[in-house]
Amino acid sequence: MKVTAIIIDDERLARKELRSLLELHSVIEIIDEAANADEALAKIHEKRPNLIFLDIQMPGKTGFDLLEELDYIPEVIFTTAYDEYALKAFEVNALDYLLKPIEEERLKDAIDKVVEKIELDDEPTSAAGILTENDQVFVKDGDKCWFVTLKDVRYFESVGNYVKVHFDSNRPMILKSLNNLEKKLDSKTFFRANRKHIINLRWIEKSETWFNGGLLVTVNGEETIEISRRQAAKLKDMMSL
Amino acid sequence: MNKKLLYWAAQVFGWTTYIGLTIILNIGSEELDTEFFITMVSVWVMGLALSHLLRFIFIKQGWLEMGIFKILPRVFLTIVLFGIGMEILYYLSQLTISSEPATLNSQQLFSETISWSFLFLIWSLFYFAFHFFQNYRKEEIKNLKWEASKNEIELNRLRAQLNPHFIFNSMNTIRALVDENPKKSKDNITKLSKILRSTLLSGKKKVIFLEEELSLVKDYLDLEHSRFEERLNIKYNIDSETLKLNIPPMMLQTLVENSIKHGISKLPEGGVVEISASIINQNLSINIQNSGKYEPLGKNQSNSTGFGLGGTIKRLELLYGTSGIFEIYNKNNKVITKLIIPQTISDESNSNNH
Numbered sequence: 097m098k099v100t101a102i103i104i105d106d107e108r109l110a111r112k113e114l115r116s117l118l119e120l121h122s123v124i125e126i127i128d129e130a131a132n133a134d135e136a137l138a139k140i141h142e143k144r145p146n147l148i149f150l151d152i153q154m155p156g157k158t159g160f161d162l163l164e165e166l167d168y169i170p171e172v173i174f175t176t177a178y179d180e181y182a183l184k185a186f187e188v189n190a191l192d193y194l195l196k197p198i199e200e201e202r203l204k205d206a207i208d209k210v211v212e213k214i215e216l217d218d219e220p221t222s223a224a225g226i227l228t229e230n231d232q233v234f235v236k237d238g239d240k241c242w243f244v245t246l247k248d249v250r251y252f253e254s255v256g257n258y259v260k261v262h263f264d265s266n267r268p269m270i271l272k273s274l275n276n277l278e279k280k281l282d283s284k285t286f287f288r289a290n291r292k293h294i295i296n297l298r299w300i301e302k303s304e305t306w307f308n309g310g311l312l313v314t315v316n317g318e319e320t321i322e323i324s325r326r327q328a329a330k331l332k333d334m335m336s337l
Numbered sequence: 338m339n340k341k342l343l344y345w346a347a348q349v350f351g352w353t354t355y356i357g358l359t360i361i362l363n364i365g366s367e368e369l370d371t372e373f374f375i376t377m378v379s380v381w382v383m384g385l386a387l388s389h390l391l392r393f394i395f396i397k398q399g400w401l402e403m404g405i406f407k408i409l410p411r412v413f414l415t416i417v418l419f420g421i422g423m424e425i426l427y428y429l430s431q432l433t434i435s436s437e438p439a440t441l442n443s444q445q446l447f448s449e450t451i452s453w454s455f456l457f458l459i460w461s462l463f464y465f466a467f468h469f470f471q472n473y474r475k476e477e478i479k480n481l482k483w484e485a486s487k488n489e490i491e492l493n494r495l496r497a498q499l500n501p502h503f504i505f506n507s508m509n510t511i512r513a514l515v516d517e518n519p520k521k522s523k524d525n526i527t528k529l530s531k532i533l534r535s536t537l538l539s540g541k542k543k544v545i546f547l548e549e550e551l552s553l554v555k556d557y558l559d560l561e562h563s564r565f566e567e568r569l570n571i572k573y574n575i576d577s578e579t580l581k582l583n584i585p586p587m588m589l590q591t592l593v594e595n596s597i598k599h600g601i602s603k604l605p606e607g608g609v610v611e612i613s614a615s616i617i618n619q620n621l622s623i624n625i626q627n628s629g630k631y632e633p634l635g636k637n638q639s640n641s642t643g644f645g646l647g648g649t650i651k652r653l654e655l656l657y658g659t660s661g662i663f664e665i666y667n668k669n670n671k672v673i674t675k676l677i678i679p680q681t682i683s684d685e686s687n688s689n690n691h
Contacts (some may be wrong), residue, residue: 113513
C-alpha cells in the first residue's frame with residue numbers, strides 16, 4: 097500500500113528538507129507540493145491525497161484557513177517551527193505535529209500512526225464530492241478546532257446563516273448553509289428531516305408517529321427531532337427498501 | 338542608625354523632661370524637700386519600667402501591624418490599666434517614702450490615675466508616631482528599589498528578545514542547505530552563531546555603534562533571504578557618517594524582524610525591505626520601509642511571540658525620555674517605520690572595545 101501525500105510549506109528549502117527525510121519511508125509517495133494555501137486547495141481537490149504535511153504559518157492564508165475551506169480532509173500532519181500553542185486549539189482529537197527541524201524518530205512515529213489509521217478506514221472513499229461517514233471534516237469555532245469523523249455527528253442544525261454540528265458534547269457553529277451541506281453528505285446516512293435539521297440515521301434510537309403523519313425521532317436519549325410529513329414518507333420508503 | 342540606642346535615649350530624655358518639668362512647676366511650694374526628690378526619682382524609675390513594659394506588649398501583641406481602628410480600643414484599655422498600675426505603685430512608694438501617714442482619698446486616687454493614664458497616652462502617641470513614620474520611609478525605600486529593579490529587568494528583557502520562530506526556521510533551512518549548498522550552509526551557521534552571540538551579549542551595554550548593529554541586521558537578513566529566497570529583496574541606504582553613532586543594541590534588529598514577520602512573511606509574492614540611516618539635527622535617524630500593511634491592534638499582535646513595537650517605544654522612553662522618537666504608518670502600500678535616536682547616552686565600555 098502506498099500513502100499519497102502533498103507537502104504544503106511556503107519555503108522551498110523546508111519542502112526540500114521534508115522530502116529528503118521522507119525518502120527513507122517508502123510507504124509515503126509524495127505526489128505534489130504546494131507553496132501556499134490557495135495552491136494547496138486546488139491540488140488537494142484535484143489529487144485527493146491520503147495525507148498532507150501542513151505548515152501552519154504561511155503567507156496569505158494559514159494552515160487552519162486552508163482546512164476550513166476544504167470539503168475533503170485528508171489525514172493531516174502539521175509541521176511548524178514554534179507554534180505548539182496554536183495546536184492547543186485542538187482539544188478532543190489526537191493529532192500529530194512535527195517541530196522543524198524535524199526529528200527522524202518523531203517523523204517515523206507520525207507516519208506509522210497515519211498509515212495504521214488509513215488501513216483501518218477500510219471503506220474506500222466514495223465518488224468525488226460526496227462525504228461518507230468515515231470521512232472527517234474540520235470544524236473551527238472561535239479558538240477551538242476539531243477534526244470530526246462524520247459518523248460521530250448526530251445531526252446538523254440550521255441556525256440563521258450557520259449550521260450547528262452536534263457531536264459528543266460539542267456543538268460548534270460553521271458558516272455553511274444546510275442546503276449546501278445536504279448536497280455533499282452521503283444520502284444513505286444523512287437524511288434531511290425538515291427545514292432545519294439533517295440527521296444521521298444511524299443515531300436514531302426510536303421513532304413515533306407525530307401530527308399530520310410526521311414522525312418524532314429520538315437521538316442519543318433525550319434529543320428529539322421532528323420529521324415533516326413529506327420527509328417521513330420518504331424515510332419510510334427508504335427504510336422499507 | 339541604632340534603633341535600640343535611639344529608643345533608650347528617647348526614654349531617658351522623655352521621662353527626665355517630665356520629672357524636670359514637675360520640679361520646675363513645684364518651685365516655690367513648700368513641698369520641695371528631700372522627700373519630694375526621692376518621690377520624683379521613684380516616679381522616674383517606675384515610669385521608665387512601665388512604659389518599657391508597654392512597648393513590650395505593643396510588640397508582642399503585634400499591635401504595630403494592626404489597623405488604626407483595631408489599635409485604638411486595645412491601646413486605650415491598656416493605658417487605663419497602666420494608669421491604675423502606676424497609681425498602685427505610686428501609692429505603695431508613698432507609704433515607704435512619706436513621713437506623714439498615708440490617706441486614702443478616693444478623689445485624689447482617681448485624678449492621679451487619670452493623669453498617669455494621660456502620661457502613658459502621650460508616651461504611646463510618640464511611640465506609634467515614630468513607628469509609623471519609620472515604616473512609611475521603609476516602605477517608600479522598598480518601593481523605589483523595586484521600581485528601579487523592575488526597570489532594569491524590563492530593559493534587559495526588551496533587549497534580549499529573539500524570535501524563536503526565526504531560530505528554528507533558520508535551523509531547518511540550514512539542514513536543507515547541507516545537501517544543496519554546503520558552503521552556504523556553513524556560512525549560515527556562522528551567521529546564526531553571530532546573531533545568538535550578540536543577543537546574549539546585548540544585555541551588557543546601553544548603546545553600541547550603528548555599524549555593529551547593522552552587521553547583526555545584515556546577518557539576520559541574509560538568513561531570512563535563505564529562507565524566503567526570491568521573495569525577500571533587501572536594500573541598504575546608509576550614510577557612512579552614521580556608522581559611529583550610538584544606538585541601543587537590538588533596537589534596529591527588532592524593527593527589521595517585525596518588518597519581516599508582519600510584512601514579507603505575510604505576502605505570498607514577497608516584497609522589499611529598505612533600511613536607511615542618516616544624521617538629522619545631530620540625531621541618528623533611521624527609516625525602514627517594507628512591503629505590507631501595518632495594522633494597529635491587529636489580530637496578529639495579540640498572539641505574537643516577540644514583543645514588537647510596544648517594547649521599542651517603552652525602551653526609547655526609558656532611555657531617552659521624550660527626546661527619542663518612534664513612528665510607524667502606512668504609505669503607498671508600504672509600511673514606514675521611523676526612529677530618531679538622540680546621541681545623549683554613550684557607553685564608556687564602547688571605546689575600550691576596539
